[in-house]
Amino acid sequence: MVNTLAPERAEHPASRARPAGPGLAARARRRQTVVAYLFLAPTLLFFAVFLVLPLGFALLLSMSRWAGFDLGDIRPVGLDNFTGLFARGSTFLTPILANTVLFALGTVAVALAGSVLVATCIDRLRFQGLWRTLYFLPMVTTVVAVGNVWKYMYEPGGLVDGVLNALGLASVAFLQDPHTALPAVVVVQAWASAGSAILVLTAGLKSIPRSYYEAAELDGAGAVTVFRKITLPLLRPSLLFVCITQFLTGLQSFALITVMTKGGPGDATAVAALEMYRQAFSYGDWGTASAAAFVLFVVVLVITLVQLWVLRRKGEDA
Amino acid sequence: MIRRRHRLPWVSYLLVVSGAVLMVVPFLDMVMTSFKGPGEAGRLPYRFLPRGFGFGFGNYRAALDQLDLPVLFRNSVTATALITGSVLLTSSLAGYALAKLRFRGRDLIFRLVLTTMMFPPFLFFIPHFLILVHWPLAGGNDLLGRGGAGLTVSIVALTMPFLVNGFGIFLMRQFMISVPDEILEAARLDGAGEFTLWWRVVLPQTKPVLVTLALLTFVDAWNEYIWALLISTADPGVMTLPVGIQLLQDHVDPTRTMPVVMAALVLSVLPVLVLFLLLQKHYIRGVVLSGLK
Numbered sequence: 276m277v278n279t280l281a282p283e284r285a286e287h288p289a290s291r292a293r294p295a296g297p298g299l300a301a302r303a304r305r306r307q308t309v310v311a312y313l314f315l316a317p318t319l320l321f322f323a324v325f326l327v328l329p330l331g332f333a334l335l336l337s338m339s340r341w342a343g344f345d346l347g348d349i350r351p352v353g354l355d356n357f358t359g360l361f362a363r364g365s366t367f368l369t370p371i372l373a374n375t376v377l378f379a380l381g382t383v384a385v386a387l388a389g390s391v392l393v394a395t396c397i398d399r400l401r402f403q404g405l406w407r408t409l410y411f412l413p414m415v416t417t418v419v420a421v422g423n424v425w426k427y428m429y430e431p432g433g434l435v436d437g438v439l440n441a442l443g444l445a446s447v448a449f450l451q452d453p454h455t456a457l458p459a460v461v462v463v464q465a466w467a468s469a470g471s472a473i474l475v476l477t478a479g480l481k482s483i484p485r486s487y488y489e490a491a492e493l494d495g496a497g498a499v500t501v502f503r504k505i506t507l508p509l510l511r512p513s514l515l516f517v518c519i520t521q522f523l524t525g526l527q528s529f530a531l532i533t534v535m536t537k538g539g540p541g542d543a544t545a546v547a548a549l550e551m552y553r554q555a556f557s558y559g560d561w562g563t564a565s566a567a568a569f570v571l572f573v574v575v576l577v578i579t580l581v582q583l584w585v586l587r588r589k590g591e592d593a
Numbered sequence: 594m595i596r597r598r599h600r601l602p603w604v605s606y607l608l609v610v611s612g613a614v615l616m617v618v619p620f621l622d623m624v625m626t627s628f629k630g631p632g633e634a635g636r637l638p639y640r641f642l643p644r645g646f647g648f649g650f651g652n653y654r655a656a657l658d659q660l661d662l663p664v665l666f667r668n669s670v671t672a673t674a675l676i677t678g679s680v681l682l683t684s685s686l687a688g689y690a691l692a693k694l695r696f697r698g699r700d701l702i703f704r705l706v707l708t709t710m711m712f713p714p715f716l717f718f719i720p721h722f723l724i725l726v727h728w729p730l731a732g733g734n735d736l737l738g739r740g741g742a743g744l745t746v747s748i749v750a751l752t753m754p755f756l757v758n759g760f761g762i763f764l765m766r767q768f769m770i771s772v773p774d775e776i777l778e779a780a781r782l783d784g785a786g787e788f789t790l791w792w793r794v795v796l797p798q799t800k801p802v803l804v805t806l807a808l809l810t811f812v813d814a815w816n817e818y819i820w821a822l823l824i825s826t827a828d829p830g831v832m833t834l835p836v837g838i839q840l841l842q843d844h845v846d847p848t849r850t851m852p853v854v855m856a857a858l859v860l861s862v863l864p865v866l867v868l869f870l871l872l873q874k875h876y877i878r879g880v881v882l883s884g885l886k
Contacts, residue, residue: 303781308696310787314686315702321683321757326709329720336719346727393612396605408873409613412620415869417816419835420858423842424623427851430635434622437639466615527713530818534839548715555719556823568716575713 337565343555356566366542367550367567372574375546378461378532379525385465386521387514390472395506397473398480407477411470418467422534425463426450450536453543460544464531468524472517479513480506515586519579526575547571623862627652627855634851656857664830665837669815669861672751672833676814677807679756684806685799688765689791693777703766709759721754722823745827755814761806768802769795804875808868815865834861 312319337357340350360367397406413421428434429449436446449459483506491501507514529549532538538545538553547567555564621641626634628643629652656662690696691703728734728743744750772795780790796803818835825832832840838861842854 304695307694307787311690311694311696311699314690314694314787314791317683318687318706318757318762319702322705322709324724325717325721325754325757326712328724329717330712332720332723333716389612393609396608399602399605400609404874406609406613408870409616411873412616412866412869415812415816415865416620416862417835417865418818419839420623420862421619423839423854423858424619427626427634427855428619428622432635432637432639434618434639434641437641440638466619470616523713527715529715533819533822551715552718552819556826561719564719568719572713572716 333565333568336561337569339562341561342559343561352562356562357570359563360566360570366545367547367570370542371545371547371550372570374457374542374544375526375548375571375574377457378464378544378546379522381458381461382464382468382525383518383521385461386469386472387517389465390469390476390517391510391514393469394473394476394480395502397477403477407470407473410473413467414470416467418530419534421463421467422531425466426535429459451540453540456536456540456543460532460535463535464525464528467531468521472521475517476510476513479510483509515582519582519586522578522582523575526571526578547574623855623858626852627859629852631852634855652852652856653860655853656860659853660837660841660857662834662837662857662860665832665834668748668751668831669833669835671748672821673811673814675749675752676755677810679752680758680761680810681803681807683757684761684765685769685796685803686791687762688769689787689795691762691766692769693772693774693790693795694787706759706762710763717754718820718823721820725750725753726827745824746830747828748831750824750827751821751831751833752814754820755817758810761810764802764806765799768799772798801875804872808872808875811868812865 335349338351338353340352340355341348359365393410397403400406428436430436431446431448435449439446447455449455487505487509488501491505496504527548529546529552532544532546532549533552536544538549548571551564551567551571554560554567625641625643628646630644633640633644687706691699691706722745725744734743744753776794777790780794785793816835817833818839821833821836822839825836838854838857841850841857
């Protein structure tokens with residue numbers, strides 16, 4: 276699929292062979308242009324209204340003060356919103372931006388470790404389709420269901436609590452304790468996103484030539500050696516792909532946190548996208564909200580570019 | 594090969610099965626809780642199974658009573674259908690133009706489509722909301738978009754930001770490229786118009802991708818929460834299932850109503866789960882193809 280990315284420039288062989296005169300060909304070409312723009316009209320119109328216009332609007336707002344009512348009340352304030360975000364006493368850098376990165380990092384680490392282990396194991400089993408389907412179930416479930424079911428499981432008298440007590444351990448108020456709230460939410464996000472990681476890694480595993488394993492087996496290599504010397508290096512493109520996409524999702528997502536903790540207790544689970552949402556729709560500070568959105572965008576962009584750079588340096592092409 | 598398959602099978606089985614249990618248990622807990630009686634959920638010590646399944650009837654009825662589920666279902670179904678239909682239509686039209694028609698600006702437009710996939714959705718929440726509020730000549734607005742609530746008080750608002758999908762266009766284009774040009778040229782010489790070609794020749798050939806795209810779009814639209822929450826605060830009449838259930842969960846005493854919330858969740862998750870299990874081969878292939886989500 277990758278090599279078809281570049282738009283094809285080659286002429287249609289049939290049109291080259293057609294004996295018609297240049298006038299006819301030009302007319303056919305003009306007709307194709309008209310039809311093409313007709314077909315693309317809804318798409319282009321949509322992007323103009325819902326992509327280009329919003330980007331300009333967000334940029335304007337990020338440098339204005341506005342309470343969100345009359346468009347005539349937008350006051351330009353230069354970069355005040357941005358300096359305000361990073362001012363002393365602002366909660367944006369810590370804990371909010373730090374929480375965002377920790378949330379994404381934790382999710383990627385847990386989901387990646389779990390899915391690599393499970394994907395390699397599934398590859399050796401029967402009923403592979405069944406296992407993959409089970410792991411994929413959370414992906415087709417609404418975040419409201421996932422968040423509430425887990426929230427309830429973390430509550431006293433819930434399943435997690437029940438398991439702890441059955442093991443003779445004391446109860447932990449996971450979502451109420453500022454020290455455990457963020458890890459508890461990270462576990463749920465990782466649980467929910469492991470399925471798609473497993474799918475991508477399985478596709479990667481299937482593309483490793485089996486002769487490599489057979490050769491290793493003839494040499495008497497153990498399972499751990501085979502995993503470290505063959506599976507892991509050859510899986511790197513899929514691993515990095517999962518890493519980048521999950522990091523992107525982790526840095527941006529706040530639906531699960533909205534459902535489970537609303538950012539609390541205190542600011543223990545407040546993340547940047549949630550803060551942006553709150554600034555605009557709860558506090559009516561649309562300028563700060565838009566500025567926060569752009570800062571988060573830059574953070575996402577930088578982290579993604581760094582990962583791509585590492586990927587290039589390792590000599591992989593993905 | 595056979596020997597590798599049987600190497601360490603019990604360790605693998607143990608890992609995969611215990612992981613699978615971890616995946617499924619929350620769903621089972623949701624179902625079990627939906628059958629628990631008042632005061633039974635959240636009581637110590639924790640019990641997995643409900644005392645009896647008799648309370649289930651009451652919980653599901655209470656969910657229906659308190660939530661106005663028919664309206665929530667209607668809103669969710671309408672929004673999901675509109676989004677899925679629109680994404681399929683616009684993606685296949687644009688995909689055909691980008692894959693099979695030659696015109697000036699094609700490369701540029703294709704790059705633009707790819708670029709749209711890179712922008713994070715949260716960047717657009719605020720401006721999209723403002724654009725809908727100030728939509729001209731709708732919901733009491735004048736020509737300049739002032740005076741009323743605009744499109745935010747209509748069910749269309751739920752769907753607007755999702756009607757066109759850059760990823761869908763990209764997916765359709767990639768698969769339409771493999772339709773042989775010879776067939777299209779032959780049909781063109783026979784006098785078939787481009788619309789006929791798109792409808793009669795290209796679409797039937799790309800049916801599997803259409804199914805994949807339909808499923809991906811359906812699941813995302815059905816489960817969408819944040820945007821729907823925002824629109825529902827402007828107009829509670831267009832509330833969707835996830836928003837309605839979350840509202841119930843936020844406003845009532847958890848020990849009493851948790852079973853009712855779980856019953857509502859079971860009802861809301863069920864349609865997608867059934868659809869997924871029926872079509873999971875397509876779905877999983879689609880996700881592998883797209884490498885996204």
